[in-house]
Amino acid sequence: MKTSISLSPTIIVIFGGTGDLNLRKLAPALYNLYVEGFMPEKFAIIGTARRPLTNEKFRDTLMDGVNSFSRTGKVNKEKWEKFSENVHYNPTDVKDSASFDELKVVVDKFKDEFGAGTQILFYLAVSPDLFPPIAKRLAKFKMAENEDNCRIVVEKPFGKDLETARELNALLKERFKEKQIYRIDHYLGKETVQNIMAFRFANSFLEPLWNRNYIDHIQISVTEQLGVGERGGYYEGSGALRDMIQNHLLQLLCIIGMETPINFNADEIRDKKVDVLKAMRPFSAEDIRFNTVRGQYTKGWVEGKEVPGYRHENGVDPDSNTETFAAIKFFVDNWRWQGVPFYVRTGKRLFQTSSLITIQFKDVPHHIFPPAVTEHWQQNRLIISIQPEMSIRLQVQGKRPGLDMVLNPVDMVFDYKGTYTTQSPEAYETLLLDVMTGDQTQFMRADQVETAWELLMPVIHAWETKKSLSFPNYSADSWGPEDAEALIARDGFHWFALPLNKD
Template sequence: MSSNTTSEPTIFIIFGGTGDLNARKITPALYNLFLDGWMPKQFSIIGTGRTQLTDEQFRKNMLDDINQFSRSGKADKEKWAEFEKNIYYQASDVKDAETYKEFGKKIDGHNAEWKTKANVIYYLAVSPNLFPIIASNLAKAKLAEDKLKTRIVIEKPFGHDLDTAKELNQLLSSIFNECQIYRIDHYLGKETVQNIMAFRFANSIMEPLWNRNYIEHVQISVTEQLGVEERGDYYDGSGALRDMIQNHLLQLLCHVAMEPPVSFNADEVRDRKVDVLKAMRKFTPEDVRMSAVRGQYGSGWMQGKEVPAYRDEPKVDPQSNTETFAAFKFFVDNWRWQGVPFYVRTGKRMHQSSSVISIQFRDVPHLIFPTEAAESWQQNRLIISIQPEMSIRLQVQAKRPGIDMVLNVVDMVFDYKGTYSQQAPEAYETLILDTMLGDQTLFMRGDQVEAAWELVMPILSTWQHKKSLNFPNYSADSWGPEAAEALIARDGFNWFTLPVNGKK
């Protein structure tokens, strides 16, 4: 999130204004930005959807959403009264080009009232199949012609595969310039993810160690206790590889593996991320067999409640071959990382909900201490926890108090709650503000999206053409299929997990 910057008058047009994403994330983010003084003095929020609502009804719905989902709690009456004056609703069918004329009238009306030309942000919080339709209709209505004042925000998934991602990129590029397109990945807006760059590039002690000479391997794990719940129709056509690996986890990997950028310029940072994706070793069919694991959860018990198997979830094919778990061993073939494995995993109905990056350093070249002094010896490890806690821990060996020389692992910890009194902004607040300010540093560029798809396509193709015969292969409340443990154990390592109540 930028600071000391005032955004220009802005009009938000939220397609999918009556949807769940707007309710849970976008509306609360806009309100919190308003509370914290980041919204421009002149702004307008125009929600749109097929439901027939008045402005007053839509405002009431937004208030309910804020009261339920905002990090700041229930809305203050005076602040809300000030905020809601800027909220409007326009019922529309996004497939009908004629309805876009109404948006044009509202934009012109605000510009006349404010006596300036406002920035216009089209936020597509809708099903991916509507992205091309909305973009094309904006062009037909001549609502995307001002390249300096118009921006479009695209939620993931950006394409279903490489071909559809390229098609969408080509369509958007025919209407907008790349500097107008904001492909949003909320993971990149999380405070701890942003802090990876600060930790690496603002501290001289880290960069000399950040390479194959000192780092033995890297793990990136994003695990969820939740199942697919009511998202079965979407998820069954997607799976863990498309839903999480292709975007979220590969972006985390890029943050860890990227070369130092020359500056914090958006394209300079994104160039370095693309370099990582292009350097990653492509999978052959044999690599898929040896270095990729897929899984699907069965039934079980979660926190004292019985939960169904994936194939028994609503709107899921009873014979589904969709993976709810995926784990891989990647390599980045360049001078910095040659030979260092990057282990990546994600899954649903796992034992713990967490997002963690673990960087294990190589062992000391010679152990001078007697065996009894180092019984609990452990290699140094840097742990970046994105959730549930936000922290960075460096695990080192230290002498235990006492007469004897006994070594213990101790943590050198930076955590947000213990260090800062103010509440960290939600990821969507950071990303929406950056959109208003025209800062694309935390957004994916078109070539970056395509490079990520190119990397995963051989895996997708192999899995699609070879049905798994052992699904479901892990139970709810477990750490995934046994093959995932074998994947990392073959190299002499084990998956790192955050301690829960003092226990792993």
């Protein structure tokens, strides 16, 4: 949402500098920001991890990451040389005070070099168990005392339940101001997700329709064709509910369901999102039984290759009770949405990888056309596709060309590829720039995180304490367990998916 950007000198310290997140996402994002002129004139990127590396070796490692994972392809040699002059490495054991003291010396050197107004960003690209020791030592060594110029970026998962989320929030807020804490959810940086706000609040025709009087139901579906791969050990302690619904999907639901903000102030936007979470109907035991579905994939064939079931993936308990699929029917009990079901589903090893938000409008109040004319009649739908294509389409009824009056659905499509010639930035590019400019709009506040956990804790507790006797209950390359279709079919609906070609 920026038209012009002027950035102060910036020091970016990446804990977990040799890790997968930095190589795949952060380094390519920072390089692309540099190439496109969105980095400060003076900046330093300091990667840190336990193993010893020279600056040259670290730079080569990051270049390999950029070459492999950047949306722009391989690096421009001249531009990389200039960019990498600002990339440094400092070995640090975050649990060792002496090691942290050495890191402070390096950071202070760049602060003195860059001068007054230098801002420092500490990015915690590490496992969650390292968040507390890093936060404690940043405070102990007074590395983030200036609340206007120092920020800390925390990756998900932010806690594994309500209790741990509260503990982590308390630990961070004891040492930093809320305006310094950036709880990052990369889904909120995706171009199409950001465009939902523009589409909703910059077009006057939508607001009169955006309520229970005109909307039948809403679906939010994030499906993945991949399995857990090498993340089996992590996924065992997470599952689909924690990994996707508690953060990504509930955030999408909040954007769809929020009231019109007064302005585009970060806290105003986040207030409206929290209002949605607070209005969501709590889960009773009966709700969990009838309005939630969990699943776990078994072996199957994907694109001509046999793939293992979840219980045979590396690091997974052969008798695992962890769900790899979750579908839930939510209700938002307020004036705008009373009675409108929000269906949410996510899962691994499903038929296709896609992220879709479907708003289905109510049928016309009176059909004037005879049945023969409306054989393919379909209620109007607004479909927001986040991936693999980026598009917003409105499905309406139209007359088929010819002498006869025959109606069929037609799409009015806003397609990014067809409309714009420039490449859309990756989510981490957008969010890293927001951190540098101090814009918290797309970042979760403490109360958002805790309210989302509070909503889902009854479901988490029920699923953990009562072992599923049906696991595994869906095959790879399917659309998930049969109960997920039954969940939505009981209300007269079906899960929607865009027709995509599968070779």
